[in-house]
Amino acid sequence: MKMKRMEAMPFMILGAIVLITILAPLLAPFDPEMIDMQNRLSAPTAAHILGTDSLGRDTFSRVLYGGRQSILLAFAATLISMGIGTAVGFVAGYYGGKADLLITGISNVFLGIPGVSIMVAFAGVLGPGMNSLLIAVTVNSWVGFSRIVRGEVMQLKHANFIEGMKSVGASDGWIFIRHVLPNLSDSLIILFATKVGSVVLSVASLSYLGLGLQPPAPDWAIMISDARPYFREHPLLMAAPGAAIITFVWSVHAIGDYMRDKLDVNKGANDAL
Amino acid sequence: MIHYFLKRVISLLPVWIGITIFAFFLGLVSPGDPVYLSLTRDGITEPSEAMVNAKRAELGLDLPYHIQYVNWINRVIRGDFGKSIYDNEEIKAEMLRRMPVTLKLAFSAFVITVVAGLGIGAVMAATRDTILDRFLRQLCTLMVSIPGFCMAIILIAIFSECFHLLPTSGMEGVKSFIMPSLVLSMGTIGTSARLSRSNFIGEISKQYVLVASAKGMSKSFIGTWHIFKNAMIPIITFFGLYFAGILGGSAVIESIFALPGMGSYVIDAIYNRDYFIIQAFVLLTGTIYVLSNLLIDMLYFLINPRMKQGDSL
Numbered sequence: 001m002k003m004k005r006m007e008a009m010p011f012m013i014l015g016a017i018v019l020i021t022i023l024a025p026l027l028a029p030f031d032p033e034m035i036d037m038q039n040r041l042s043a044p045t046a047a048h049i050l051g052t053d054s055l056g057r058d059t060f061s062r063v064l065y066g067g068r069q070s071i072l073l074a075f076a077a078t079l080i081s082m083g084i085g086t087a088v089g090f091v092a093g094y095y096g097g098k099a100d101l102l103i104t105g106i107s108n109v110f111l112g113i114p115g116v117s118i119m120v121a122f123a124g125v126l127g128p129g130m131n132s133l134l135i136a137v138t139v140n141s142w143v144g145f146s147r148i149v150r151g152e153v154m155q156l157k158h159a160n161f162i163e164g165m166k167s168v169g170a171s172d173g174w175i176f177i178r179h180v181l182p183n184l185s186d187s188l189i190i191l192f193a194t195k196v197g198s199v200v201l202s203v204a205s206l207s208y209l210g211l212g213l214q215p216p217a218p219d220w221a222i223m224i225s226d227a228r229p230y231f232r233e234h235p236l237l238m239a240a241p242g243a244a245i246i247t248f249v250w251s252v253h254a255i256g257d258y259m260r261d262k263l264d265v266n267k268g269a270n271d272a273l
Numbered sequence: 274m275i276h277y278f279l280k281r282v283i284s285l286l287p288v289w290i291g292i293t294i295f296a297f298f299l300g301l302v303s304p305g306d307p308v309y310l311s312l313t314r315d316g317i318t319e320p321s322e323a324m325v326n327a328k329r330a331e332l333g334l335d336l337p338y339h340i341q342y343v344n345w346i347n348r349v350i351r352g353d354f355g356k357s358i359y360d361n362e363e364i365k366a367e368m369l370r371r372m373p374v375t376l377k378l379a380f381s382a383f384v385i386t387v388v389a390g391l392g393i394g395a396v397m398a399a400t401r402d403t404i405l406d407r408f409l410r411q412l413c414t415l416m417v418s419i420p421g422f423c424m425a426i427i428l429i430a431i432f433s434e435c436f437h438l439l440p441t442s443g444m445e446g447v448k449s450f451i452m453p454s455l456v457l458s459m460g461t462i463g464t465s466a467r468l469s470r471s472n473f474i475g476e477i478s479k480q481y482v483l484v485a486s487a488k489g490m491s492k493s494f495i496g497t498w499h500i501f502k503n504a505m506i507p508i509i510t511f512f513g514l515y516f517a518g519i520l521g522g523s524a525v526i527e528s529i530f531a532l533p534g535m536g537s538y539v540i541d542a543i544y545n546r547d548y549f550i551i552q553a554f555v556l557l558t559g560t561i562y563v564l565s566n567l568l569i570d571m572l573y574f575l576i577n578p579r580m581k582q583g584d585s586l
Binding site: 046105106108109111112113114115116117118120121123124125126127128197201204205206208209210211221224225228232238242245246251252253254257265 | 292355414514529554566
């Protein structure tokens with residue numbers, strides 16, 4: 001599929017952000033955590049092109065570093081959720097019966113608790129930080145994947161080619177890896193993009209409230225939270241990380257939308273997620 | 274109707290029990306000993322072994338887990354969530370004071386989501402593939418991509434600090450709910466508008482619309498009545514799912530706007546490691562969500578004539 005220039009934009013933007021984030025140590029002119037009280041709240045200068053914050057840390061360097069933890073966290077947590085969700089959804093959809101009943105029951109419980117409540121609960125019980133965020137996001141997201149996979153596997157398992165594979169003696173594992181997984185990839189990619197975007201957003205909300213990633217880590221949400229008292233006099237302190245996070249999440253969502261339109265799988269079902 | 278209602282209640286009961294187990298489990302895995310924490314609350318007392326054991330027995334925390342669970346459920350059903358470890362206040366009283374605020378916020382955000390989501394979705398479907406449709410679709414993606422706290426700060430800057438129209442925080446009547454509910458509904462408006470659009474478009478392309486227009490019915494009549502009514506059937510169930518997002522998201526928004534709801538209570542509780550409040554919050558939001566799902570199921574039953582004839586869908 002050949003892309004138009006407009007359609008390629010989110011891919012290029014996301015690529016650029018991920019690249020900049022990975023290369024931040026090479027690109028940043030200053031150490032993002034270096035405090036310089038002589039130069040606090042400085043306006044943009046040649047050295048500090050976006051100025052400095054209330055502790056004299058370079059805003060530009062902090063923006064470059066600012067996505068590292070949350071993007072990594074979002075990708076890792078969503079990948080783990082996808083793995084668990086796919087395996088569980090396959091078992092439920094393929095074997096049916098009691099396994100399906102049990103899994104659907106458990107899924108309904110997790111669907112019945114608002115996602116942010118789960119995240120808040122884990123942040124509260126395990127203490128704020130990377131690990132509790134990872135667990136909270138995974139506990140929260142696997143259900144979305146398992147539901148989609150279960151539904152599709154239930155349709156797939158009666159397809160002729162699967163019945164055929166079974167009749168020539170292929171094992172269930174082989175059928176799953178070689179024949180079911182490739183058929184699921186479109187739905188999984190779309191859901192993955194949607195989830196990564198929303199995970200970055202919910203992690204940011206928690207970090208903003210002091211329940212997620214912890215200062216002095218250079219993180220976009222923490223920067224916005226730190227900049228709140230200086231918003232009127234130094235709007236750049238908030239605008240720079242704000243623009244970064246919005247651009248990142250927008251590009252991920254735009255890619256999700258693009259894939260959905262192009263691949264056109266289960267339109268209604270995926271729109272809801 | 275009653276038969277269907279009972280059927281739904283029976284199917285939602287295990288979900289609710291699961292939620293209670295999850296909430297109970299949270300209390301078990303929480304690090305730190307609640308007994309020790311509550312005894313050292315004043316920061317001076319260094320409790321003796323005997324004091325800790327006595328308190329533990331008093332709270333029933335020395336019993337096996339399944340008995341603790343049954344005891345806990347018995348208390349919880351009567352609304353007794355215990356006392357805050359931090360300030361020794363009854364959690365029930367505090368939650369009762371705060372629940373109306375959260376419900377008001379979540380409900381107004383939900384109404385905004387439904388009205389704006391359906392409205393924007395209908396406009397997009399009617400102007401399908403024009404510039405307006407494309408613009409609104411981009412806008413929807415953008416709305417889903419802005420963190421709530423960013424939007425809150427932008428709105429506060431405009432309406433409170435610039436024009437002095439709305440309060441930045443606290444409770445000053447209806448005015449205090451305008452910005453929080455707008456921020457809370459923003460993300461779900463984006464997704465629900467997209468969903469409504471695709472449902473409306475799916476409905477427009479069905480044959481009965483062609484028949485109706487061939488019979489000479491005006492386009493606007495078909496649009497407002499037949500299509501709307503039929504497209505609503507799948508849409509209602511999805512709005513039910515969004516209510517969970519809104520209810521959970523209210524915790525963050527309440528904190529930002531300093532609204533005294535259940536959400537800001539639980540977030541303060543997290544800073545203090547006040548586990549009983551966290552437990553109560555998970556259980557209450559889960560219960561509200563299960564009940565609202567029941568309500569939506571009933572609405573679905575009323576709006577969808579096929580259900581009444583006993584067709585399985």
